[in-house]
Amino acid sequence: MTSPEIKKPLVMAEEEKNVCVQSRSRQFIKRFVASRPAMIGLILLAVLVFSAVFAPALAPFDPYESNLPNSLKPPSGAHVLGTDELGRDIMSRILYGARISLLVGVEAVVLALLCGVVLGATAGFYGGKVDTMIMSVMDVMLSFPSILLAIAFMTVMGRGVEKAVIAIGIVSIPQYARIVRGSVLSVKENVYVMAARAIGNGDRRLIFVHILPNVMAPIIVRATIGISVAILEAAALGFLGLGVAPPTAEWGTMLGSGRQTIFNAPHIVMFPGLAITVTVMAFNLLGDGLRDILDPRLK
Amino acid sequence: MARYVLRRIILLFPILFGVSLAVFLVMHLFTVDPAEIILGQYATPDQVAVVREELGLNNPIHVQFWDYISRAAQGDLGQSVITKTSITEELMKRFPATAELAVLAICIASVLGIGLGVVSAVKQNSLFDYGAMVVALLGVSMPIFWLGLMMIILFSVTLGWLPASGRIAVGFRPEEITGLYLLDSLLTGDTEAFWNALKHLMMPAIALGAYSTAIIARMTRATMLETIRQDYVRTARAKGLREPVVIVKHALRNALIPIVTVIGLQMGALLGGAVLTETVFSWPGIGSYIVDGIMVSDYPRVQGAVLLIATIFVLVNLIVDVLYCYLDPRIQHN
Numbered sequence: 001m002t003s004p005e006i007k008k009p010l011v012m013a014e015e016e017k018n019v020c021v022q023s024r025s026r027q028f029i030k031r032f033v034a035s036r037p038a039m040i041g042l043i044l045l046a047v048l049v050f051s052a053v054f055a056p057a058l059a060p061f062d063p064y065e066s067n068l069p070n071s072l073k074p075p076s077g078a079h080v081l082g083t084d085e086l087g088r089d090i091m092s093r094i095l096y097g098a099r100i101s102l103l104v105g106v107e108a109v110v111l112a113l114l115c116g117v118v119l120g121a122t123a124g125f126y127g128g129k130v131d132t133m134i135m136s137v138m139d140v141m142l143s144f145p146s147i148l149l150a151i152a153f154m155t156v157m158g159r160g161v162e163k164a165v166i167a168i169g170i171v172s173i174p175q176y177a178r179i180v181r182g183s184v185l186s187v188k189e190n191v192y193v194m195a196a197r198a199i200g201n202g203d204r205r206l207i208f209v210h211i212l213p214n215v216m217a218p219i220i221v222r223a224t225i226g227i228s229v230a231i232l233e234a235a236a237l238g239f240l241g242l243g244v245a246p247p248t249a250e251w252g253t254m255l256g257s258g259r260q261t262i263f264n265a266p267h268i269v270m271f272p273g274l275a276i277t278v279t280v281m282a283f284n285l286l287g288d289g290l291r292d293i294l295d296p297r298l299k
Numbered sequence: 300m301a302r303y304v305l306r307r308i309i310l311l312f313p314i315l316f317g318v319s320l321a322v323f324l325v326m327h328l329f330t331v332d333p334a335e336i337i338l339g340q341y342a343t344p345d346q347v348a349v350v351r352e353e354l355g356l357n358n359p360i361h362v363q364f365w366d367y368i369s370r371a372a373q374g375d376l377g378q379s380v381i382t383k384t385s386i387t388e389e390l391m392k393r394f395p396a397t398a399e400l401a402v403l404a405i406c407i408a409s410v411l412g413i414g415l416g417v418v419s420a421v422k423q424n425s426l427f428d429y430g431a432m433v434v435a436l437l438g439v440s441m442p443i444f445w446l447g448l449m450m451i452i453l454f455s456v457t458l459g460w461l462p463a464s465g466r467i468a469v470g471f472r473p474e475e476i477t478g479l480y481l482l483d484s485l486l487t488g489d490t491e492a493f494w495n496a497l498k499h500l501m502m503p504a505i506a507l508g509a510y511s512t513a514i515i516a517r518m519t520r521a522t523m524l525e526t527i528r529q530d531y532v533r534t535a536r537a538k539g540l541r542e543p544v545v546i547v548k549h550a551l552r553n554a555l556i557p558i559v560t561v562i563g564l565q566m567g568a569l570l571g572g573a574v575l576t577e578t579v580f581s582w583p584g585i586g587s588y589i590v591d592g593i594m595v596s597d598y599p600r601v602q603g604a605v606l607l608i609a610t611i612f613v614l615v616n617l618i619v620d621v622l623y624c625y626l627d628p629r630i631q632h633n
Contacts, residue, residue, distance in 0.1 A: 144609045152605055232442055239442070240575070262456070281437070
């Protein structure tokens with residue numbers, strides 16, 4: 001066998017690989033566009049991100065400026081969604097609140113995902129005592145309703161955006177660790193993993209380059225839906241007075257502080273709750289769509 | 300089967316030990332000094348030292364944990380630092396309220412969820428199917444505390460049909476047998492108390508069960524869609540059985556296993572949701588006990604209540620697993 005003969009198929013294989021990757025991503029986009037839930041979710045999300053990013057330009061008033069004589073005003077021409085108990089414009093506060101909710105949702109899931117992937121992959125890959133130890137801790141964490149555990153963390157850590165991210169992130173770790181562990185267990189004995197090991201790849205490279213990319217589909221789906229759960233939990237913490245501290249405009253906190261006035265000004269709690277529902281729905285729709293596209297078995 | 304159940308029960312102990320350790324560590328390593336909470340901010344260091352000694356807070360942490368867990372195993376969860384009352388007694392008093400709420404919520408969620416899911420699957424791609432799935436999507440997307448507030452605005456403030464808070468009106472409280480007002484009023488034949496308790500329970504139970512209804516409906520639809528395409532369902536139709544019999548006795552019965560599992564898991568999740576629902580409706584259960592405890596920094600109270608809910612959560616999950624094994628003998632648990 002001469003060297004050009006060896007090179008030729010290698011070059012072709014590279015080209016084939018590119019074509020394959022291109023057609024796979026094209027196929028994904030085609031399926032995504034055809035999926036109604038995914039598209040509705042994406043459009044809703046785009047609108048939400050746009051409002052969050054351009055909140056300073058879109059908000060008609062300063063969200064923190066109190067105007068007591070103007071408090072508890074119902075929706076009107078001047079204040080489209082009315083004013084709250086301190087006379088602040090609810091529309092402006094909701095627009096600014098989108099920043100906090102999206103940020104907390106995404107950051108908490110990224111934190112949970114990073115920890116969950118490392119712990120789950122380590123447990124699944126090494127097995128034995130490491131697996132037992134990691135998964136026992138995860139099992140203990142799963143023995144609490146997640147919101148209760150988040151409440152316990154916030155009680156001891158105090159209020160704040162970063163603290164809410166940490167509390168919600170930590171309580172979500174076991175879900176990702178479990179999925180990743182299960183997926184790693186199912187692929188680690190595959191021939192391509194053994195082949196990669198045979199040519200001298202180290203454990204870390206095997207896990208991150210050869211195993212994880214092949215188990216990403218269920219993780220991406222779970223993470224997308226996980227953001228909606230994280231947003232709901234952040235709102236719940238805010239509602240209980242444990243989340244982001246006032247006067248920061250956060251939807252859950254707005255609901256919590258508006259609760260005292262629902263008998264004479266129901267609009268105060270109506271609109272922030274609607275904003276949470278629409279945001280959570282956007283991520284749920286996107287997650288449902290992605291699940292249908294990426295992992296039809298999970299349907 | 301018996302061996303599996305026994306093994307699961309034995310495995311409960313390390314899990315419960317881990318749960319108590321987690322609750323204890325979280326509460327002890329980060330919380331403010333309970334002695335300072337009891338004495339207030341103007342206490343002298345000497346006074347704080349005396350109270351710390353009385354509470355055993357000067358002992359090493361493992362001694363404190365051992366004290367706590369041995370007392371908890373005997374049913375003593377300590378005293379509230381604010382009211383000085385026994386936490387176990389208070390939890391026992393409040394437990395029926397949370398149990399009544401959670402049980403009614405899961406009943407509503409199961410009946411509605413399975414009903415919606417079955418009809419949606421049978422009438423796939425119909426207007427009903429789309430409507431039901433939009434409702435289910437709303438159910439999983441709405442914060443339950445917001446749904447509770449919206450229900451108060453509609454049914455209490457605007458229409459005046461249902462009471463906005465509390466468990467029963469003053470003067471209606473039935474003679475206490477189980478602590479579950481609906482059951483107690485039925486057992487004592489007190490119909491007025493029954494209706495009053497039911498009126499108070501309706502909104503919190505529906506709000507708490509909304510999320511679970513949506514999850515059960517989605518799961519039932521997905522499972523039923525698979526089942527109604529099976530050969531044995533076609534055979535049932537072919538031998539001339541009426542459609543409702545085919546759907547309920549042949550399809551739904553076989554689709555029930557994953558549905559029952561989801562219902563069981565939701566039962567556990569409801570305990571977390573109860574914290575929020577009880578706060579919205581001022582429901583005197585364990586959830587509101589936790590939230591009130593947080594507000595006054597009464598950490599032994601929070602610790603005891605969280606431990607109780609986690610224990611119930613673990614037990615419910617165990618029962619679901621055993622039930623799952625019983626319902627589907629094909630599953631081998633070796």
